Amino acid sequence: MEELPIKGAYLHTPRLFHDDRGTFMESFRAADLAEATGHGLRLSQANTSVSAKGAIRGIHYADVPPSQAKYVTCLSGRVLDVIVDLRVGSPTFGRHHSIVLDAERFQSVYISEGLGHGFAALTDDATVFYLCSEPYAPTRERGVNPLDPELGIEWPFETPLLSEKDVQAPSMKQALDEGLLPDYETCTSFYKTLN
Numbered sequence: 001m002e003e004l005p006i007k008g009a010y011l012h013t014p015r016l017f018h019d020d021r022g023t024f025m026e027s028f029r030a031a032d033l034a035e036a037t038g039h040g041l042r043l044s045q046a047n048t049s050v051s052a053k054g055a056i057r058g059i060h061y062a063d064v065p066p067s068q069a070k071y072v073t074c075l076s077g078r079v080l081d082v083i084v085d086l087r088v089g090s091p092t093f094g095r096h097h098s099i100v101l102d103a104e105r106f107q108s109v110y111i112s113e114g115l116g117h118g119f120a121a122l123t124d125d126a127t128v129f130y131l132c133s134e135p136y137a138p139t140r141e142r143g144v145n146p147l148d149p150e151l152g153i154e155w156p157f158e159t160p161l162l163s164e165k166d167v168q169a170p171s172m173k174q175a176l177d178e179g180l181l182p183d184y185e186t187c188t189s190f191y192k193t194l195n
Contacts, residue, residue: 001036001110004099006092008112008191009083010036011099016106025106027073028131033110039194041071041110045132051079051121055161056146058118059084059169063140064182065190067113069133074101077126081109082153084116086144086172089184094172096153101128114187118146120155142180143169 001010012032014025034040049057059082062068072081084096100122101107111117119128146153146162148171175181 001032003036004083004097004109006083006085006095006097006115007090008115008187009097010110012108012110014106014108027106027108028071033071037110037112039191041069041131042133043131045135047130047132049128049130051126051128052161053121053124053126054157054159055121055126056118056155056157056166057163058082058143058166059116059146059151060118060141060143061086061114061116061182062134062137062142064114064187066134067140067182067187067190069113070111070117071108071131072101072111072117072119073106073108073129074103075106075127075129076103077121077123078102079119079121079126079128080156081119082117082146083109083111084118084144084151084153086116086175086181087114087184087187088176088181093184094150096151098153112187113190114182114184116144120157120160122156142175144172144175145169148172
């Protein structure tokens with residue numbers, strides 16, 4: 001596991017084993033994640049999304065605690081995966097990191113609680129699989145508009161496909177002004193309670 005430029009975000013690059021039957025890899029190892037993060041991932045829910053080329057999903061996050069950590073893998077096609085530090089007071093607050101996830105390298109990203117996450121489907125039928133630490137809870141779910149210029153995300157499409165929820169999501173500044181963004185100190189204290 002390699003820590004990404006945003007603290008609490010990690011990249012896993014599996015070893016791929018190819019033979020005449022196809023490919024095998026270890027997509028997730030709890031011990032590797034625990035060694036990198038200092039805690040495990042309590043699996044509460046697994047999600048799969050299949051997206052059309054040009055679709056953007058996100059930027060989503062959840063209230064801390066308990067929020068929702070995610071371990072994200074692209075199983076088919078390619079996506080531009082984006083992690084945004086929405087933790088007020090974090091040294092990297094407001095910054096984002098983008099990485100292409102695809103069904104050739106089968107890399108995965110781990111996104112800690114309090115970080116925002118989204119992706120753009122670069123191919124049709126881009127299939128993304130998520131392991132989640134907490135189940136979906138509509139009353140705790142939040143989002144910021146993925147097209148917010150303040151985020152500075154260079155999405156690869158001029159007219160992306162967005163859900164109505166993401167279109168209506170506040171800008172990062174609006175979410176900050178309304179007290180909707182997670183606090184960095186609260187997040188770091190919460191991480192210490194995980195095992």
